[in-house]
Amino acid sequence: MHSPSSQSAHPAWIAVDWGTSNVRAWAMDDGSSILDQASSPLGMNAIAADDALSFEGVLIGLIDRWLPRDATVRVQVVICGMAGAKQGWLEAPYCSVPVRPDELASGAVRPDISDPRIDVAILPGLKQVDDPDVMRGEETQLVGFMAAHPAFDGWVCLPGTHSKWARVSGGAIRGFKTYMTGEVFALLSKQSILRHSMDDRWDDAVFEQAVREAASAPTGFLHRLFTVRASGLVGNADAASQPGASVLSGAVIGSEIADVVRDLGRDSQIAQIALIGDGKLAGLYRKALAAHGFDADAVDGEAITIAGLASAYRVINIS
Amino acid sequence: MHSPSSQSAHPAWIAVDWGTSNVRAWAMDDGSSILDQASSPLGMNAIAADDALSFEGVLIGLIDRWLPRDATVRVQVVICGMAGAKQGWLEAPYCSVPVRPDELASGAVRPDISDPRIDVAILPGLKQVDDPDVMRGEETQLVGFMAAHPAFDGWVCLPGTHSKWARVSGGAIRGFKTYMTGEVFALLSKQSILRHSMDDRWDDAVFEQAVREAASAPTGFLHRLFTVRASGLVGNADAASQPGASVLSGAVIGSEIADVVRDLGRDSQIAQIALIGDGKLAGLYRKALAAHGFDADAVDGEAITIAGLASAYRVINIS
Incomplete structure (x- = not known):
């Protein structure tokens, strides 16, 4: 971790994981190194429950110190997780399995932004129609995992409140199963x-x-x-x-x-x-x-979240 | 159901099912007919949570109008359920399976009573040491069921918060299994x-x-x-x-x-x-x-609860 106070320039882009009960942001350089990080308990549920809060307002509050003073350049913010849910900032409709990482990144949606210093892309979740199942956020971890293990052929387990098991092979997420x-x-x-x-x-x-x-x-x-x-x-x-x-x-x-x-x-x-x-x-x-x-x-879970957001950033940045 | 106001005499005995969250009492004649009934939300949990409440006080409040004015005779009260739990009125230690109805009745305990008009017997619960399991109250329903079906050979299911399946044969409860x-x-x-x-x-x-x-x-x-x-x-x-x-x-x-x-x-x-x-x-x-x-x-669940208490009363009354 580097201290941002020693940085004269703004980050190349900003990675955000917006969950149900918290939000985490990372200031990134172009080489996918972390320059700084910030977090807040203002997850989707807190914002939905308080009329005085907006997703853009909470985001700016979290990352303002990383942004340029003038608006000559827009910093790209890439967000995964519940910000893309129906009750979130802007719905990013689920992609269906089987899916490749670049298809997921292409499904990103772009909410209207008042602040001229940022562009925002919200990544979609993933769904499975047969044997109905959904995820939002974990798909980005899977993408980050796949970036580091391109030849992986097997099951990836993400333990948690709603534990997920995803079948990954040939550079695609083939299917998955959630357990409560x-x-x-x-x-x-x-x-x-x-x-x-x-x-x-x-x-x-x-x-x-x-x-x-x-x-x-x-x-x-x-x-x-x-x-x-x-x-x-x-x-x-x-x-x-x-x-x-x-x-x-x-x-x-x-x-x-x-x-x-x-x-x-x-x-x-x-x-x-x-x-x-x-x-x-x-x-x-x-x-x-x-x-x-x-x-x-x-x-490590945090490392692959950031790697997944970085992978999506590269797709979004060239498109 | 008969109205007690038309009765000049007191009931022969009183049946009580004391659960976690409520208590029900029935005034009985000697032939196992119901003369009157009463109930209250003062189950074991309410009494345990309130220092001003006692099991005897709650019981007298519920059945006082059925009792004789003078203390020339004590009316037998037979209680099943959580009154016999460790946190209840007086612990009635669990009997072990396999068990016959008269063995259960013989395990009744008798708390000290201030009111000279009643005697109180609290029936034990039932336990299974291998494949650990317990019940308190349902065993009395099983006894009532067995009294009405003496030749029954099979499984008795008591659905509920903690659903029970009991194996009954040869006039005994052989074992049981609780599901949450x-x-x-x-x-x-x-x-x-x-x-x-x-x-x-x-x-x-x-x-x-x-x-x-x-x-x-x-x-x-x-x-x-x-x-x-x-x-x-x-x-x-x-x-x-x-x-x-x-x-x-x-x-x-x-x-x-x-x-x-x-x-x-x-x-x-x-x-x-x-x-x-x-x-x-x-x-x-x-x-x-x-x-x-x-x-x-x-x-019918209530009918067999009363039948089970009546069966226990007959054992207690002759012993």
């Missing part, structure tokens, strides 16, 4: 009767056992959840000693992974697996995959 | 992103299709949930026309039923299925079972 894993875990651990069974304890072996059970008895999911509660009540010392969070996490992530492993088994060849993110959640996914004998390479 | 079906449906339909996809529409065929999919692709549960949201966004007219509540309900109830059908398939003989309740929820369970070719007899 993170949201279901949050609801169950914080708002269901299982909240009484959550504490700070953790046991990897218990997590891995729950992952395996989720695959061997997939119809038992809603029953397995209740055993998290019941284990502490029946006086079964073995069961009571299992940390509830490890069982619940293993049951929920394990349900997702059991389905993915089925899809992997249907693949005509042994596919690679890439795991976006290197935090605690990605670590759990790696353990769950390992319980099924699969190895996954971890990739 | 109702609670998971409530959380997803009211608090997850899927709340945006809920409306008043309903389609039985869509529900039944979701039930079948839950069985044919059980690992896909967390993915199927997200398609409820995505269907309205991808411009797939077939998918968008499916009422979200029918898909979600079919996916969640269908997950439970898929597991039950596996257990039914393991049974050495073709087992009967009885479904407690005759409302909308029981109707959905009947449809979900029918989608798998199983027929279920519906049984």
